[in-house]
Amino acid sequence: MNVTDFDFxxxxxxxxxxxxxxxxxSRLLTLGWDRTPVAHKKFTxxxxxxxxxxxxxxxxxxxxxxxxxxxxxxxxxxxxxxxxLINERTALAFIRSNKSVKLGTELxxxxxxxxxxxxxxxxxxxxxxxxxxxxxxxxxxHGEIPLPPYMKREAADADKERYQTVYAKEAGAxxxxxxxxxxxxxxxAKLANKGIEQAFVTLHVGAGTFLPxxxxxVKDHVMHSEWLRVPQETVDAIQAxxxxxxxxxxxxxxxxxxxxxxxxxxxxxxxxxxxxxxIYPGFTFNVIDGLLTNFHLPxxxxxxxxxxxxxxxxxxxxxxxxxxxxxxFFSYGDAMxxxxxxQS
Numbered sequence: 328m329n330v331t332d333f334d335f336x337x338x339x340x341x342x343x344x345x346x347x348x349x350x351x352x353s354r355l356l357t358l359g360w361d362r363t364p365v366a367h368k369k370f371t372x373x374x375x376x377x378x379x380x381x382x383x384x385x386x387x388x389x390x391x392x393x394x395x396x397x398x399x400x401x402x403x404x405x406x407x408x409x410x411x412l413i414n415e416r417t418a419l420a421f422i423r424s425n426k427s428v429k430l431g432t433e434l435x436x437x438x439x440x441x442x443x444x445x446x447x448x449x450x451x452x453x454x455x456x457x458x459x460x461x462x463x464x465x466x467x468x469h470g471e472i473p474l475p476p477y478m479k480r481e482a483a484d485a486d487k488e489r490y491q492t493v494y495a496k497e498a499g500a501x502x503x504x505x506x507x508x509x510x511x512x513x514x515x516a517k518l519a520n521k522g523i524e525q526a527f528v529t530l531h532v533g534a535g536t537f538l539p540x541x542x543x544x545v546k547d548h549v550m551h552s553e554w555l556r557v558p559q560e561t562v563d564a565i566q567a568x569x570x571x572x573x574x575x576x577x578x579x580x581x582x583x584x585x586x587x588x589x590x591x592x593x594x595x596x597x598x599x600x601x602x603x604x605x606i607y608p609g610f611t612f613n614v615i616d617g618l619l620t621n622f623h624l625p626x627x628x629x630x631x632x633x634x635x636x637x638x639x640x641x642x643x644x645x646x647x648x649x650x651x652x653x654x655x656f657f658s659y660g661d662a663m664x665x666x667x668x669x670q671s
Contacts, residue, residue, distance in 0.1 A: 379522030380573035392470030397436030437469035506579035
């Protein structure tokens with residue numbers, strides 16, 4: 328199975344660089360897990376596609392202002408992109424500079440408000456130590472929201488709110504779990520009133536989610552590692568949903584990867600730790616019954632994941648239909664619902 332098998336043609340004008348006026352204004356393409364044909368709907372129609380007793384699983388990670396600009400002591404410009412917080416003074420980061428950064432180099436960021444030292448290297452990432460404790464407070468004061476590179480613009484003030492889910496709680500992601508961006512408080516309340524339950528996992532999305540797959544054979548790809556937590560209360564909610572005949576619907580690929588990681592040792596269990604699970608066609612899903620997700624990049628691990636659910640040919644056909652119908656793609660784009668079969 329080659330990476331190029333997951334390619335499709337996407338006009339640049341369909342890449343959404345700005346959010347819709349309202350979160351729920353997006354469109355929704357639906358595709359059944361079985362042979363159900365594609366249908367075109369509004370995102371708010373999700374209320375009619377779910378049934379009382381179903382369970383939505385959300386990723387409640389919170390995007391941090393992870394991008395910092397500054398310079399070396401020598402005066403050379405640098406850009407630091409935090410990948411992961413290790414503790415209150417240390418982080419893993421990508422560093423962009425005209426010349427490679429040596430260990431021991433001191434960086435002065437945010438017009439000198441933040442000082443960090445490059446302590447070590449881990450593959451293509453650097454371990455940096457902040458001179459002052461409480462990295463999150465410093466990032467909140469001086470960092471920028473790290474918009475995905477395909478938006479081709481700088482972050483604006485509006486992105487601080489819109490590139491964040493309304494239920495974001497646990498700070499640590501450098502990219503949003505974008506399927507959740509379509510929900511507002513009003514829609515969540517309507518779903519709850521209908522008897523559709525909600526539970527949460529936490530997976531801190533890393534910048535590695537945007538890195539291209541650099542191998543030819545899908546099986547040769549090694550996923551970047553991310554930290555996640557599946558709490559016992561979410562495990563209990565899933566087990567109760569299954570027992571009553573409801574369907575477990577993951578909101579976003581990060582929710583899928585969290586739940587399927589927690590089920591890898593045999594049966595779903597509470598889990599906290601690292602995951603580099605790679606889901607592609609041939610994978611057997613143990614937990615989820617359906618998936619609400621955005622449209623993903625060509626040849627990416629995420630389009631491979633959705634292809635594992637509905638089949639590569641059906642997904643690519645649906646993507647080509649979305650292109651034909653002028654859907655908006657990627658983080659600020661429209662959504663797809665791969666919905667489960669229902670027992671009559």
